[in-house]
Amino acid sequence: MDRRRFLKASAGAVAGAVLASQLTSGLAQSALEGEDLANLEKGLQATLKRGVRDLTASRDVRLVAPSIAESGANVPVEIEVNLPADQVKAIHCFCDKNANPLLFSTTLAGVLPYYATRVRVAETAPVRAVIETKDGRFLMASQSVRVTVGGCG
Amino acid sequence: MAINILVRFNPARPKAGEEVRIQIVAQHAMEPGTRRDAGGNLIPANYINEVGVVLDGQVIAQVRPGPGTSANPLFAFKMRASKAGQIKVTCKDLNGQTGERTAELVLA
Numbered sequence A: 001m002d003r004r005r006f007l008k009a010s011a012g013a014v015a016g017a018v019l020a021s022q023l024t025s026g027l028a029q030s031a032l033e034g035e036d037l038a039n040l041e042k043g044l045q046a047t048l049k050r051g052v053r054d055l056t057a058s059r060d061v062r063l064v065a066p067s068i069a070e071s072g073a074n075v076p077v078e079i080e081v082n083l084p085a086d087q088v089k090a091i092h093c094f095c096d097k098n099a100n101p102l103l104f105s106t107t108l109a110g111v112l113p114y115y116a117t118r119v120r121v122a123e124t125a126p127v128r129a130v131i132e133t134k135d136g137r138f139l140m141a142s143q144s145v146r147v148t149v150g151g152c153g
Numbered sequence B: 001m002a003i004n005i006l007v008r009f010n011p012a013r014p015k016a017g018e019e020v021r022i023q024i025v026a027q028h029a030m031e032p033g034t035r036r037d038a039g040g041n042l043i044p045a046n047y048i049n050e051v052g053v054v055l056d057g058q059v060i061a062q063v064r065p066g067p068g069t070s071a072n073p074l075f076a077f078k079m080r081a082s083k084a085g086q087i088k089v090t091c092k093d094l095n096g097q098t099g100e101r102t103a104e105l106v107l108a
Helices: A003-026 A037-048
Strands: A055-057 A061-064 A075-081 A088-095 A102-108 A112-119 A125-133 A138-147 B004-010 B019-027 B048-055 B058-065 B074-080 B085-093 B098-105
Touching (some): A037 A088, A037 A125, A061 A125, A061 A138, A075 A125, A075 A138, A102 A112, A112 B058, B004 B085, B004 B098, B019 B048, B019 B085, B048 B074, B058 B074
Antiparallel strands (some): A061 A075, A075 A112, A088 A102, A088 A125, A102 B058, A112 B074, A125 A138, B004 B019, B048 B085, B085 B098
16 A cells, blocks of 8 residues: 555544544443443442442543553552532542452542542453542542553452 | 551642642552462452541541552542641551551641
8 A cells, every 4th residue: 555545544544533432422421441330330339339320420520540551450540629628528439340349448538639549450441430529429530441461360 | 567658748848838749658469369379279368458647636538448459559648738747647458467657747
Protein backbone atom coordinates (compact mmCIF):
# COMPACT_ATOMS: atom_id res chain seq x y z
CA MET A 1 0.00 0.00 0.00
CA ASP A 2 1.43 3.38 -0.87
CA ARG A 3 1.73 6.17 1.63
CA ARG A 4 -1.16 8.25 0.34
CA ARG A 5 -3.63 5.41 0.40
CA PHE A 6 -2.42 4.33 3.82
CA LEU A 7 -2.96 7.83 5.24
CA LYS A 8 -6.43 8.02 3.78
CA ALA A 9 -7.42 4.66 5.18
CA SER A 10 -6.03 5.35 8.65
CA ALA A 11 -7.68 8.78 8.81
CA GLY A 12 -10.99 7.11 8.09
CA ALA A 13 -10.38 4.52 10.80
CA VAL A 14 -9.52 7.21 13.37
CA ALA A 15 -12.62 9.23 12.50
CA GLY A 16 -14.73 6.11 12.85
CA ALA A 17 -13.21 5.33 16.25
CA VAL A 18 -13.82 8.86 17.50
CA LEU A 19 -17.43 8.74 16.32
CA ALA A 20 -17.93 5.37 17.99
CA SER A 21 -16.51 6.57 21.30
CA GLN A 22 -18.77 9.64 21.20
CA LEU A 23 -21.78 7.46 20.55
CA THR A 24 -21.00 5.06 23.36
CA SER A 25 -20.23 7.80 25.87
CA GLY A 26 -23.70 9.12 25.13
CA LEU A 27 -25.19 5.76 26.08
CA ALA A 28 -24.79 6.28 29.82
CA GLN A 29 -21.80 4.34 31.12
CA SER A 30 -22.58 1.01 29.56
CA ALA A 31 -19.43 1.13 27.45
CA LEU A 32 -16.84 0.59 30.17
CA GLU A 33 -14.44 -2.17 29.27
CA GLY A 34 -14.71 -5.33 31.35
CA GLU A 35 -17.80 -4.21 33.25
CA ASP A 36 -19.28 -6.77 35.65
CA LEU A 37 -22.25 -5.24 37.41
CA ALA A 38 -23.32 -8.47 39.12
CA ASN A 39 -20.01 -8.76 40.95
CA LEU A 40 -20.01 -5.03 41.72
CA GLU A 41 -23.53 -5.32 43.13
CA LYS A 42 -22.33 -8.10 45.44
CA GLY A 43 -19.52 -5.90 46.75
CA LEU A 44 -21.77 -2.88 47.16
CA GLN A 45 -24.37 -4.86 49.10
CA ALA A 46 -21.71 -6.36 51.38
CA THR A 47 -20.11 -3.02 52.15
CA LEU A 48 -22.76 -0.35 51.89
CA LYS A 49 -26.06 -2.29 51.85
CA ARG A 50 -26.70 -0.45 48.61
CA GLY A 51 -26.89 -1.53 45.00
CA VAL A 52 -25.74 -0.18 41.68
CA ARG A 53 -29.03 1.68 41.32
CA ASP A 54 -28.37 3.83 44.38
CA LEU A 55 -25.23 5.29 42.81
CA THR A 56 -25.31 8.50 40.83
CA ALA A 57 -22.53 9.30 38.42
CA SER A 58 -21.21 12.72 39.37
CA ARG A 59 -18.81 15.22 37.86
CA ASP A 60 -17.86 16.36 41.35
CA VAL A 61 -15.91 13.16 41.83
CA ARG A 62 -12.56 13.03 40.09
CA LEU A 63 -10.95 9.61 39.79
CA VAL A 64 -7.44 9.48 38.41
CA ALA A 65 -6.26 6.03 37.38
CA PRO A 66 -4.18 4.88 34.42
CA SER A 67 -6.23 3.61 31.46
CA ILE A 68 -3.54 1.01 30.83
CA ALA A 69 -1.66 -0.41 33.81
CA GLU A 70 1.71 -2.06 33.41
CA SER A 71 0.98 -4.43 36.25
CA GLY A 72 -2.32 -5.07 37.94
CA ALA A 73 -0.49 -5.50 41.24
CA ASN A 74 0.26 -1.83 41.60
CA VAL A 75 -2.22 0.61 40.10
CA PRO A 76 -2.08 4.17 41.46
CA VAL A 77 -5.53 5.60 42.18
CA GLU A 78 -6.26 9.16 43.20
CA ILE A 79 -9.70 10.41 44.21
CA GLU A 80 -10.61 14.03 44.67
CA VAL A 81 -14.08 15.35 45.48
CA ASN A 82 -15.20 18.78 44.45
CA LEU A 83 -17.48 19.25 47.47
CA PRO A 84 -16.96 20.99 50.83
CA ALA A 85 -14.91 18.76 53.15
CA ASP A 86 -17.66 18.59 55.78
CA GLN A 87 -20.12 17.07 53.29
CA VAL A 88 -18.00 14.05 52.47
CA LYS A 89 -18.30 11.23 54.95
CA ALA A 90 -16.45 8.39 53.30
CA ILE A 91 -14.66 7.36 50.13
CA HIS A 92 -15.09 3.78 48.95
CA CYS A 93 -13.45 2.19 45.97
CA PHE A 94 -14.51 -0.89 44.04
CA CYS A 95 -13.24 -2.87 41.09
CA ASP A 96 -15.78 -4.85 39.05
CA LYS A 97 -13.88 -8.07 38.45
CA ASN A 98 -11.84 -8.53 41.62
CA ALA A 99 -12.76 -11.58 43.69
CA ASN A 100 -13.40 -9.15 46.51
CA PRO A 101 -14.72 -6.05 44.72
CA LEU A 102 -14.08 -3.70 47.66
CA LEU A 103 -10.62 -2.17 47.31
CA PHE A 104 -10.80 0.10 50.35
CA SER A 105 -13.06 2.27 52.48
CA THR A 106 -11.92 5.54 54.03
CA THR A 107 -13.76 7.68 56.52
CA LEU A 108 -12.61 11.27 56.66
CA ALA A 109 -13.05 13.73 59.52
CA GLY A 110 -11.09 16.91 59.29
CA VAL A 111 -9.00 16.27 56.21
CA LEU A 112 -9.77 17.48 52.69
CA PRO A 113 -11.92 15.17 50.52
CA TYR A 114 -8.96 13.54 48.84
CA TYR A 115 -7.41 10.09 48.98
CA ALA A 116 -4.64 8.40 47.05
CA THR A 117 -3.44 4.83 47.22
CA ARG A 118 -2.23 1.95 45.09
CA VAL A 119 -4.55 -0.95 44.38
CA ARG A 120 -4.61 -4.40 42.80
CA VAL A 121 -6.72 -5.00 39.72
CA ALA A 122 -7.29 -8.67 38.86
CA GLU A 123 -8.14 -8.17 35.18
CA THR A 124 -9.26 -5.44 32.82
CA ALA A 125 -12.25 -3.83 34.52
CA PRO A 126 -13.60 -0.47 35.67
CA VAL A 127 -12.42 0.97 38.98
CA ARG A 128 -15.17 2.88 40.74
CA ALA A 129 -14.86 5.61 43.33
CA VAL A 130 -17.99 5.86 45.45
CA ILE A 131 -18.39 8.90 47.67
CA GLU A 132 -20.74 8.72 50.62
CA THR A 133 -22.00 12.18 51.57
CA LYS A 134 -23.30 13.32 54.95
CA ASP A 135 -26.84 13.55 53.58
CA GLY A 136 -26.77 9.92 52.47
CA ARG A 137 -26.12 10.26 48.76
CA PHE A 138 -23.73 8.01 46.87
CA LEU A 139 -21.79 9.68 44.08
CA MET A 140 -19.70 7.69 41.68
CA ALA A 141 -16.92 8.08 39.16
CA SER A 142 -15.68 5.16 37.06
CA GLN A 143 -12.70 4.48 34.90
CA SER A 144 -11.75 1.36 33.07
CA VAL A 145 -8.22 0.09 33.69
CA ARG A 146 -6.74 -2.25 31.11
CA VAL A 147 -4.48 -4.82 32.70
CA THR A 148 -2.07 -7.16 30.94
CA VAL A 149 -0.67 -8.87 34.04
CA GLY A 150 -3.27 -9.50 36.74
CA GLY A 151 -2.62 -8.39 40.28
CA CYS A 152 -4.31 -11.02 42.42
CA GLY A 153 -2.78 -14.31 41.32
CA MET B 1 7.85 -7.86 64.19
CA ALA B 2 6.04 -4.62 64.18
CA ILE B 3 4.89 -3.16 60.89
CA ASN B 4 7.19 -0.39 59.75
CA ILE B 5 5.41 2.81 58.73
CA LEU B 6 6.86 5.86 57.00
CA VAL B 7 5.20 9.27 57.16
CA ARG B 8 6.11 12.22 54.98
CA PHE B 9 4.63 15.65 54.48
CA ASN B 10 4.61 17.37 51.14
CA PRO B 11 5.62 20.19 51.31
CA ALA B 12 7.77 19.19 54.29
CA ARG B 13 7.17 22.49 56.08
CA PRO B 14 3.89 24.00 54.86
CA LYS B 15 2.94 27.61 55.46
CA ALA B 16 -0.06 28.24 57.72
CA GLY B 17 -3.23 27.72 55.69
CA GLU B 18 -1.46 25.85 52.91
CA GLU B 19 -2.57 22.44 51.64
CA VAL B 20 -0.32 19.64 52.83
CA ARG B 21 -0.28 16.07 51.56
CA ILE B 22 0.28 13.43 54.21
CA GLN B 23 1.92 10.41 52.62
CA ILE B 24 1.95 7.20 54.58
CA VAL B 25 3.67 4.03 53.43
CA ALA B 26 3.46 0.80 55.39
CA GLN B 27 5.94 -1.97 54.69
CA HIS B 28 3.75 -5.00 54.36
CA ALA B 29 3.32 -7.80 51.81
CA MET B 30 -0.51 -7.40 51.87
CA GLU B 31 -1.05 -11.09 51.08
CA PRO B 32 -4.50 -11.16 49.39
CA GLY B 33 -5.19 -14.84 50.07
CA THR B 34 -5.49 -15.75 46.38
CA ARG B 35 -1.85 -16.40 45.65
CA ARG B 36 -0.19 -19.82 45.64
CA ASP B 37 3.29 -20.73 46.78
CA ALA B 38 5.73 -22.87 44.77
CA GLY B 39 4.02 -26.05 45.99
CA GLY B 40 0.62 -24.87 44.75
CA ASN B 41 -0.81 -24.24 48.21
CA LEU B 42 -2.84 -21.11 48.87
CA ILE B 43 -0.94 -18.53 50.90
CA PRO B 44 -3.29 -17.44 53.67
CA ALA B 45 -4.55 -13.86 53.52
CA ASN B 46 -2.75 -11.38 55.69
CA TYR B 47 -3.25 -7.74 54.86
CA ILE B 48 -3.52 -4.51 56.78
CA ASN B 49 -7.22 -3.95 57.37
CA GLU B 50 -7.11 -1.00 59.74
CA VAL B 51 -5.27 2.29 59.44
CA GLY B 52 -5.92 5.22 61.72
CA VAL B 53 -4.58 8.77 61.43
CA VAL B 54 -4.77 10.94 64.53
CA LEU B 55 -3.85 14.61 64.74
CA ASP B 56 -3.26 15.84 68.30
CA GLY B 57 -5.52 13.18 69.78
CA GLN B 58 -8.33 13.63 67.25
CA VAL B 59 -9.03 11.00 64.60
CA ILE B 60 -8.86 12.69 61.19
CA ALA B 61 -9.02 9.67 58.91
CA GLN B 62 -9.55 5.93 59.04
CA VAL B 63 -8.93 3.48 56.23
CA ARG B 64 -10.16 -0.09 55.92
CA PRO B 65 -8.08 -1.50 53.08
CA GLY B 66 -9.23 -4.76 51.55
CA PRO B 67 -7.15 -7.47 49.89
CA GLY B 68 -7.22 -5.32 46.76
CA THR B 69 -4.60 -2.95 48.11
CA SER B 70 -1.05 -3.27 46.78
CA ALA B 71 1.97 -4.55 48.67
CA ASN B 72 3.78 -1.83 50.63
CA PRO B 73 0.65 0.31 50.40
CA LEU B 74 0.55 4.07 50.13
CA PHE B 75 -2.16 6.00 51.94
CA ALA B 76 -2.21 9.69 51.09
CA PHE B 77 -4.46 12.43 52.48
CA LYS B 78 -4.61 16.17 52.11
CA MET B 79 -5.35 18.68 54.82
CA ARG B 80 -5.08 22.36 55.41
CA ALA B 81 -2.16 23.08 57.73
CA SER B 82 -3.66 25.44 60.27
CA LYS B 83 -1.24 24.80 63.12
CA ALA B 84 1.71 22.64 64.01
CA GLY B 85 0.85 19.31 65.53
CA GLN B 86 1.64 15.69 65.96
CA ILE B 87 0.33 13.07 63.55
CA LYS B 88 0.07 9.54 64.83
CA VAL B 89 -0.49 6.67 62.39
CA THR B 90 -1.48 3.22 63.58
CA CYS B 91 -2.15 0.10 61.59
CA LYS B 92 -3.12 -3.48 62.21
CA ASP B 93 -3.10 -6.57 59.98
CA LEU B 94 -5.22 -9.73 59.98
CA ASN B 95 -2.67 -11.61 62.11
CA GLY B 96 -3.00 -8.94 64.79
CA GLN B 97 0.39 -7.38 64.19
CA THR B 98 0.44 -3.65 64.71
CA GLY B 99 2.58 -0.71 63.74
CA GLU B 100 2.74 2.86 64.96
CA ARG B 101 4.56 6.00 63.90
CA THR B 102 4.34 9.59 65.03
CA ALA B 103 5.48 12.54 62.95
CA GLU B 104 5.67 16.22 63.80
CA LEU B 105 3.98 18.61 61.43
CA VAL B 106 6.05 21.80 61.55
CA LEU B 107 4.91 25.01 59.90
CA ALA B 108 7.33 27.17 57.94
